[in-house]
Amino acid sequence: MAAPTTGRRAGTPLMWRVARLVERRVETPTAQTLILAVPGWPGHLPGQHVDVRLTAADGYQAARSYSLAGPADGERIALTVQRVPDGEVSPYLTDAYAPGDPVEVRGPVGGWFVWRPEETAPVLLVAGGSGVVPLMAMVRARRAAGNRAPFRLIYSARTPQDVIYADELRTRARDDFGLDVTYVYTRQAPEGWRGEPHRIGVADVNSHGWPPDLEPLCYVCGPTGFVETVADVLVGLGHQTRRVRTERFGPTG
Amino acid sequence: MGIVSPGFSGRRRTTGPDLPPGQYLTEDFPVLSAGPTPRVPLDTWQFVISTETGAEFRWSWDELMALPQETPTVDIHCVTRWSKFGTSWQGVSLDTLLDGVDTAADYAQAHSYGGYTTNLPLDDLRDGRAWVVHSYDGEPLPAEHGGPARLLVPHLYFWKSAKWVRGVRLTVEDEPGFWETAGYHDYGDPWREQRYQGD
Numbered sequence: 037m038a039a040p041t042t043g044r045r046a047g048t049p050l051m052w053r054v055a056r057l058v059e060r061r062v063e064t065p066t067a068q069t070l071i072l073a074v075p076g077w078p079g080h081l082p083g084q085h086v087d088v089r090l091t092a093a094d095g096y097q098a099a100r101s102y103s104l105a106g107p108a109d110g111e112r113i114a115l116t117v118q119r120v121p122d123g124e125v126s127p128y129l130t131d132a133y134a135p136g137d138p139v140e141v142r143g144p145v146g147g148w149f150v151w152r153p154e155e156t157a158p159v160l161l162v163a164g165g166s167g168v169v170p171l172m173a174m175v176r177a178r179r180a181a182g183n184r185a186p187f188r189l190i191y192s193a194r195t196p197q198d199v200i201y202a203d204e205l206r207t208r209a210r211d212d213f214g215l216d217v218t219y220v221y222t223r224q225a226p227e228g229w230r231g232e233p234h235r236i237g238v239a240d241v242n243s244h245g246w247p248p249d250l251e252p253l254c255y256v257c258g259p260t261g262f263v264e265t266v267a268d269v270l271v272g273l274g275h276q277t278r279r280v281r282t283e284r285f286g287p288t289g
Numbered sequence: 290m291g292i293v294s295p296g297f298s299g300r301r302r303t304t305g306p307d308l309p310p311g312q313y314l315t316e317d318f319p320v321l322s323a324g325p326t327p328r329v330p331l332d333t334w335q336f337v338i339s340t341e342t343g344a345e346f347r348w349s350w351d352e353l354m355a356l357p358q359e360t361p362t363v364d365i366h367c368v369t370r371w372s373k374f375g376t377s378w379q380g381v382s383l384d385t386l387l388d389g390v391d392t393a394a395d396y397a398q399a400h401s402y403g404g405y406t407t408n409l410p411l412d413d414l415r416d417g418r419a420w421v422v423h424s425y426d427g428e429p430l431p432a433e434h435g436g437p438a439r440l441l442v443p444h445l446y447f448w449k450s451a452k453w454v455r456g457v458r459l460t461v462e463d464e465p466g467f468w469e470t471a472g473y474h475d476y477g478d479p480w481r482e483q484r485y486q487g488d
Contacts, residue, residue: 049487050472054292091291096299099311101369124300124313132296140291145485147471148323260320264433267325277325277403284320 052089052140053077057133058112063200067166068130069105069116074141079108082173083150083255083283086113086143090125100125103170103257103283104144107153107177113141116200118166149255149283153181157253160245161189162266164236164258167285168200171257175205179212187212190244192220192236192262218244236262241269248274257283307364308372309479315371318434323467326432327403327453334437336421337456340392348386350437353421356381361420363443365450366479378441380422383414383457394459398466399440399451406466407451408475409442411459418444421454446477446484 055072062068080086082104089099106114119130133139151159151174159178161171168191178187193199199219209217220240221233246252254275256266263284270280308314331350338346348356360379366372398408413419423430423438430436435452442449448468469475474483482488 050485052291089291090294090297090299092298093293095290097291097311098299098313099370128294128297133294134296137295138292139294142485145472148467260433264320264326271325277327280325282322282324284322 050142050145052142054138055088055113055141056138057135060135063116064198066119066130066198067116067200068119069114070129070133072113072115072139072141074111074113077111077113078144080104080113080144081150081152082107082177083170084144084146085170086115086141086145088115088125088129089140089142090128091140098124101145104173105169105176106173107180116166116169116172149257149281151177151253151255153177153183155183155253156185158186158246158250159188160252160254160270161187162236162241162245162254162256162258163189163191164262164266165193165198165285166200167256167258167262167283169257170283171255172201174255175208175212175215178215179208184214186214186246188216188218188245190218190220190236190240192222192258194222195224196221196226216244236266238269238272241266242273245270245273248276251276251279254280255283256280258285260284307374309366310482311484312366312370312372312479315373317371318373318376319367319369319371320433321367321369321448322433322452323405324403327401328432329402329437329453329455331437334455336386336438336454338386338390338459339456340390340459341394341461342392344391346386346390353381353423353438356385359420361422361441361443363441365443365447368446368448368473368477368484372479376443377426378420378422379424379427380420380438380441382417383419383421384417386421387415390459392459394461396460396463398458398460398464399449399454400456400458401451402453402455404467405451405453407449408464408466408469409445409449410463410476413442413445414457418442444478446474446479448473449477 055074059071085103102115105116120126334350336348362377364374397411420441422441440451440454
């Protein structure tokens with residue numbers, strides 16, 4: 037593991053900024069993308085995340101971290117929120133939060149699980165469930181920057197209905213030159229799918245990833261068990277551990 | 290007080306004097322690490338304390354296990370906002386390991402198999418506040434939680450409790466580690482909510 041190359045050690049303290057909901061997009065029955073306007077937002081790199089804080093009328097506060105779903109776009113940021121049924125923050129954001137309402141955000145945070153648009157190495161993205169969110173920021177940033185680095189995304193979802201960004205990924209797989217997208221379904225595959233639903237394994241990563249001698253940058257994001265499996269597979273296939281960056285999702289209600 | 294979000298009241302499932310600000314209680318034991326989990330064989334495992342003069346103190350696995358063992362039960366607090374109460378560990382106090390180590394250093398940088406590093410003041414490793422632990426809940430510590438052995442410094446955010454620890458370097462200057470270089474706080478006191486640089 038090399039030391040991260042970014043930092044903001046000399047920077048000023050991260051401040052809480054007021055963010056207001058501009059637009060809401062329903063992605064799946066349980067996931068929504070929120071577009072927020074954040075005056076003064078300093079910009080970010082794909083893969084970074086942001087803390088979101090809610091304050092009740094009596095001063096009670098709750099905060100959670102969410103990955104940024106898109107590349108830097110002026111004073112707007114996109115978050116994709118997976119609704120956690122017994123959660124405290126996500127049900128508010130998906131069910132009650134209305135256009136124009138304020139929340140507070142602080143960020144960007146994280147200097148390791150990032151992809152820089154000036155990188156030229158091949159990239160392998162491996163997503164489990166809502167772990168696709170920071171990886172989608174990288175896919176979007178690549179196209180936005182006109183970067184030609186070859187990208188492969190392997191996306192594991194429970195069923196086709198659970199695939200976040202499904203339409204956009206279909207379009208990008210066709211139009212973004214050098215982007216391949218492969219799906220793994222764990223519970224139910226679409227009509228006409230070859231093979232049975234299964235958890236991601238060596239064969240998936242070997243067939244749809246990059247050979248280790250190309251020294252790709254690998255980003256793995258998803259639930260803990262998923263990330264452990266995929267990271268072990270990548271190391272087992274011969275990828276150098278320092279080229280494998282991971283982000284694990286615990287419960288983030 | 291922050292800006293009120295209309296309609297938010299919160300679930301307030303956990304409050305109380307044992308929960309630091311901005312944290313919520315979990316019964317799970319989430320995992321946070323930046324790369325693949327290293328697998329470290331016990332027959333080559335070692336733990337090394339090195340001082341600012343270059344002196345080194347080494348323990349093999351068997352030597353570590355032969356030292357006096359302690360069984361701390363502590364609350365742990367992760368910067369990703371979960372806290373877990375009453376976690377039970379077994380291991381060796383840093384007081385035991387530092388006993389006889391002659392140093393004028395003020396800082397320590399823990400380093401791990403796999404390359405992870407984290408920094409903290411040396412004083413925070415003393416006085417019964419830090420251990421090298423090898424068991425959790427009476428079982429050998431699983432690799433994804435830092436086994437075969439990790440640092441346990443529960444009074445700081447849990448990223449200071451380096452997984453897969455292989456040693457501690459004692460230094461005169463404070464040398465930021467992996468997350469500290471990436472924008473996280475140098476000290477990381479959960480009770481003062483020192484999450485990021487400048488907090």
